[in-house]
Amino acid sequence: MTLTTARLQAILSEITDLARASDSPGKVADYIPELACIDPRQFAIALARPGKPTLVAGDAAVPFSIQSVSKVFMLALALGKMGDRLWARVGREPSGQAFYSMLHLELEKGRPRNPFINAGAIVTTDAVLQGASPSEALGALLRFVRAAANDDDIHMNERVAQSEIATGHRNFALAHYLLSHGNLANTPDLTLGTYFHQCAVEMTAAQLANAGLFLVGGSDAPRLVSPQRIRRINALMMTCGHYDGSGDYAYRVGLPGKSGVGGGILSIVPGVASVAVWSPGLNHYGNSKLGTEAMERFARLTGWSVFGPTAASGQTGG
Structure with a gap:
């Protein structure tokens, strides 16, 4: 047709x-x-x-x-940086649980089921952040998204990012649990500050x-x-x-x-x-x-x- x-x-x-x-x-x-x-x-x-x-x-x-739609773009960056080594830190299976759930993370010793639930996306962001500052990682994300859209008028909403930092208690819990299993290379504050700004792309x-x-x-x-x-x-x-x-x-x-x-x-x-x-x-x-x-x-x-x-x-x- x-x-x-x-x-x-x-x-x-x-x-x-x-x-x-x-x-x-x-x-x-x-x-x-x-x-x-x-x-x-x-x-x-x-x-x-x-x-x-x-x-x-x-x-x-x-x-x-765009919130979690940003995880697609950050995943592309993480794969570009780490290749298949990323899959040692995050899986590729459906979770069957809510995006903020910690259940499988506990059962599977700190390796998130996939890169699109929150725990997996935090690991993906952490991977892009390795060897870079938050501003460099977020700059790379914006450059990628702008190149993909062929549009430089794409930005982050700082009010939304700060709103998420102030209320993101479950994400902080996930990040600390990841850290306890050695699956976070940066501090929870650094990784989550980057993650919340990533989700605040408008x-x-x-x-x-x-x-x-x-x-x-x-x-x-x-x-x-x-x-x-x-x-x-x-x-x-x-x-x-x-x-x-x-x-x-x-x-x-x-x-x-x-x-x-x-x-x-x-x-x-x-x-x-x-x-x-x-x-x-x-x-x-x-x-x-x-x-x-x-x-x-x-x-x-x-x-x-x-x-x-x-x-x-x-x-x-x-």
Whole structure:
């Protein structure tokens, strides 16, 4: 099935209209004070294709805190720095637990299940921080994200970062537990200061979709990592990108995706497109409620899925 630009734009507009009509937008992440005051009824969706204009609908020019979506970019940096040595410190298996859970960390002696739960992301950030200052590590992250999005107007929200530092008690507990097992090279304060600033990167839905293009692959996509690494990062996004809701997202959407408690979701249609949705209200997994529903509708309307017979037909017209 070939989808023209006009048809894709119509799909985005239809999805936006339905999302805005919903009377159940979910609940914002009110345990982070700076996120507690955000209107949950906002909604945005953006579609980026290599070499073609980015399509948007809704509040796609409103910046939001990408939170755990940043873990995708930091993982790419960590793999670039450490290669497969990273996997000695963090696993590649779904957790089946909430993103802040310490249960498996205790059972598995300080080696987090995957790099997308909080404990695993703290280890990933710690790996990038080795031999570097926090400003250098965060500078490297911003340069990577800006290069991926081809947009220098991407920054960190210091208020959000400070809000997380003041309330991130569970993350401090995770970091100290990692340190007790020798799986943290820096002090918890240093690693978590970097981690919280990483999560405070602000982007619009359009910027996030563009930043995801490096994971789409193909000759026109940004070449920031190797094709083998693209495949592996996408695999981890599929199996682990939505925490204990990863299986549900794979079942409903059928695309690699990474969520954040700021309400953003980045999804990849391999070889075809990068899709970003944003709606601040969360479901019980801590993933965007309207965003998940929108991506399920998007997959159905486009026929794009890594599982179905239309997955290989992901070509778009002009």
